[in-house]
Amino acid sequence: MAVYTEVSDEELSAFLETYDIGTVLSYKGIAEGVENTNYFLHTTKGSYILTLYEKRVREADLPFFLGLMQHLAQKGLNCPLPVNNRRGESLGRVAGRPAVIITFLEGIAVRRPTAQHCGALGGALAKLHLAGRDFDGHRPNALSLEAWAPLFAQAEAQADTVSQGLAERTHRELASLGASWPRGLPSGIIHADLFTDNVFFIGSEVSGLIDFYFACTDAFAYDVAICLNAWCFEIDGSFNLTKGRAMLAGYQAVRRLDADEIEALPVLCRGSAMRFMLTRLVDWLNVPPGALVKPKDPLEYDRKLNFHRHVKHAREYGLEA
């Protein structure tokens, strides 16, 4: 949560004049989004979000992300629609940053999802996978298997200061993942970061998916694994099988997992836990002085990884045979 870049009145006015979205009635910096600066914008024509991309998003990737959102919105998925300016472009610049205006989505991000939320999320995830099939953009997953060893190299020397034995555990696990990582699974556009803050609900229905800035081309089942990790564990670290069952059933009602995907699910869950453990660990060890964002606990994902090591079959996540 943070506003990294302050926008002056003059800059904002000049930027908004390049759009046909009416007169601004109010705007507020919103305490959301770890990667970017977001302003809520209310105009005589509606509600929007102004996003300024901070350094962590590669500018060269923005056309992919924006094109994807436009594609998915056209397919009827509830995701933010980048608004074109008067020149027909969605990407502009404010305060020295690449910036876009996207439509505002109603809904509430639940912090403690119920099984019902998990079921709805499973369905929305499958719809996203189907809606992305005919998108012609392509972006390799920059945080998959090949990225993990270099990430770990940044943190290895200090890993045991975070948890005794973490370096050794991670080494062993990286070797095991390298040997068993599945190839050739059904692939396409995945969200790759569908945590609870990126899913809006109205009641128990999904009203929107946001934050596509990790979206990439990878195995659909890897996205399922990310969601199992993000949605189906309790705060005490236990896996809630009822939630897992609801999510997987919700997913399968829209898109059935094939036999290879089902078999790969435990190793994909381990891999996805490794990915978030590692990025969190690097952030944890590199908190800049005066940081506005509290780093997330890498050990949460170390514990999840350990859970998955003992899983033999996707049934243990709640998959109905």
Add this chain to the structure above:
Amino acid sequence: MAVYTEVSDEELSAFLETYDIGTVLSYKGIAEGVENTNYFLHTTKGSYILTLYEKRVREADLPFFLGLMQHLAQKGLNCPLPVNNRRGESLGRVAGRPAVIITFLEGIAVRRPTAQHCGALGGALAKLHLAGRDFDGHRPNALSLEAWAPLFAQAEAQADTVSQGLAERTHRELASLGASWPRGLPSGIIHADLFTDNVFFIGSEVSGLIDFYFACTDAFAYDVAICLNAWCFEIDGSFNLTKGRAMLAGYQAVRRLDADEIEALPVLCRGSAMRFMLTRLVDWLNVPPGALVKPKDPLEYDRKLNFHRHVKHAREYGLEA
């Protein structure tokens, strides 16, 4: 800018059920308000702000602030209206904090006001002073003359680490202010913190005044002095006489300053600069580790104070004779 207190879904739902404001469609933490946590709340009935009061606001003062806002809104002033819950009370509790729901005001806080903005602000300030005359609440100004020596005592030993000679300058000035501080000026409800972030505009019209949590009973002209300091200096420290003239003319068009108030304006400007220099200095020297809020520069107000030392007459602020 900060969200100090995270509110869980369950707590929020339970709290909102005590109100008759419809179903929540979205809520977002907003990066505004140095003292409190604010959420933007959109429901089927309208837009609101949920405010959670953090430690700096004394809970015993809340009925005064809320009663004042209700009084001013009734008088037609554009200020947030605290919404009563089903039991007819405006003050509740969320996440262990006193909390209220207030109506949302449209408008934009200008960061670099023009003379036109200053003129409109002067008029709005005078209307506030008039609207508050028949409010029967009373609250002494806890940050006036008597508070400055104890505040300075907290910072004196380290003052010269911030600026060479600051301790000595402040000592001399406090003695001078004590000897010349005006008594018996026309008094009533003042806002006491009407910085640019607390005033919303649509175009060049004032659409709302917010953040009444320093409001108190004190000399009206002291509020004028606070606004001269907050609105009429340029970033380079120079006083913009055109802005001062516009503000004072805007004020006088609604409420005329009397001869005593005019005579007292230079010393009131010095006093108000002292008040903000001192609270900023104490904050500057006491930034807690991991603070989310960047402290404001006390020396900005030390420089303003120095400007006022050379002012002989309110004409130098732009007052038309």
